[in-house]
Amino acid sequence: MWRCWRAVPAVVGIGDNTLASGDMVLLDGVKGEIAIDPDASERAAFEAARLGYLKGRQAAQTHARRQAATRDGVAVKVMVNIADPGEVDAIAVGHVDGVGLMRTEFLFGDGLPDEEKQYAAYARVLDWAQGRPVTIRTVDAGGDKPVPGFTQEEANPFLGVRGIRLCLARPDVFMVQVRALLRAAPRGNLRVMLPMVSVPAEIDQSLAIFAEAAKSLEGEGIAHAMPPIGIMVEVPSVAVTPERFSRAAFFSIGSNDLTQYVLAASRDNWRLSQIARADDPSVLALIARVAAHGAANARDVSLCGDAASDPLLVPALLRAGLRSLSVASSSIGEVKAAISGCDLSGSG
Numbered sequence: 001m002w003r004c005w006r007a008v009p010a011v012v013g014i015g016d017n018t019l020a021s022g023d024m025v026l027l028d029g030v031k032g033e034i035a036i037d038p039d040a041s042e043r044a045a046f047e048a049a050r051l052g053y054l055k056g057r058q059a060a061q062t063h064a065r066r067q068a069a070t071r072d073g074v075a076v077k078v079m080v081n082i083a084d085p086g087e088v089d090a091i092a093v094g095h096v097d098g099v100g101l102m103r104t105e106f107l108f109g110d111g112l113p114d115e116e117k118q119y120a121a122y123a124r125v126l127d128w129a130q131g132r133p134v135t136i137r138t139v140d141a142g143g144d145k146p147v148p149g150f151t152q153e154e155a156n157p158f159l160g161v162r163g164i165r166l167c168l169a170r171p172d173v174f175m176v177q178v179r180a181l182l183r184a185a186p187r188g189n190l191r192v193m194l195p196m197v198s199v200p201a202e203i204d205q206s207l208a209i210f211a212e213a214a215k216s217l218e219g220e221g222i223a224h225a226m227p228p229i230g231i232m233v234e235v236p237s238v239a240v241t242p243e244r245f246s247r248a249a250f251f252s253i254g255s256n257d258l259t260q261y262v263l264a265a266s267r268d269n270w271r272l273s274q275i276a277r278a279d280d281p282s283v284l285a286l287i288a289r290v291a292a293h294g295a296a297n298a299r300d301v302s303l304c305g306d307a308a309s310d311p312l313l314v315p316a317l318l319r320a321g322l323r324s325l326s327v328a329s330s331s332i333g334e335v336k337a338a339i340s341g342c343d344l345s346g347s348g
């Protein structure tokens, strides 16, 4: 069973023959449980839990409006994750410290998007953010996010030509996105993030492509700006030796992929959900390592994987040294409430 924090109650991994057509089912997305053909007392307990949950969510809405801080006064940034730019219309911009992750794969759903389509999507989010940082990730195709016409058939796509590897293999496609990002940069406080970086040379090669794009925009007389370019920390090689990735302007920990690669447990296999946990001590140790490296080297470190949206994991993430989390929009209030309940005074 698995809990889901995307505002849609969901339980996965119940097995193939658990339900028959017509069964009445109560679904508890918080506990990750279902009750089949519940009796009166189960229904009453479910209703009480539902009302308690709604009360908690209401209290969380009060927290959503406040700047996040722990009980002992440590400020924590709470940013939001988005995919489709239209999502921002439902998010109160004053409730977040910016966009910590804008996934761009959705733009690639109907074939490869042109520069104008991408520019319009990025500009819309930058305009919405009113000067707050907006971290846009270059396309992370492959693995669990195949893009027809772009990704290749591979025996093991999670360890294959995905993320920045694919962009560097297809500079023709990457260049279109880079140009759109550089053109959007003057509209606000843009930061660009490279996914699935595993060796420093990938940053060098990417920076060269950004410089080339800037040069050609300059030559064409098109307005543009160079944003800070950081990386996702999703591959253990980065988390173990972050100092080798000094050309990254900032780090954002992708705990979904980092967890699956550290524990060798596929993120989309529910049978492994008890192993693939972001709060495994091995993953938390790597998070702490990156956070300490960032603090010592003036590099902003955030975490934008699903772990940040889980109020139960927030204390462990803060104790690991993180002071910036990027969460699903449905979790902003609950995460801020969880932060306010933490006391870090005894944990360094």
Ligand code: PEP
Binding pocket: 101, 103, 140, 234, 253, 254, 255, 256, 257, 258, 304, 305, 306
């Ligand atoms: C992650 O891996 O934690 C992440 C945020 O990226 P995605 O889930 O899009 O792979």
Ligand code: MG
Binding pocket: 234, 254, 256, 257
């Ligand atoms: Mg990832």
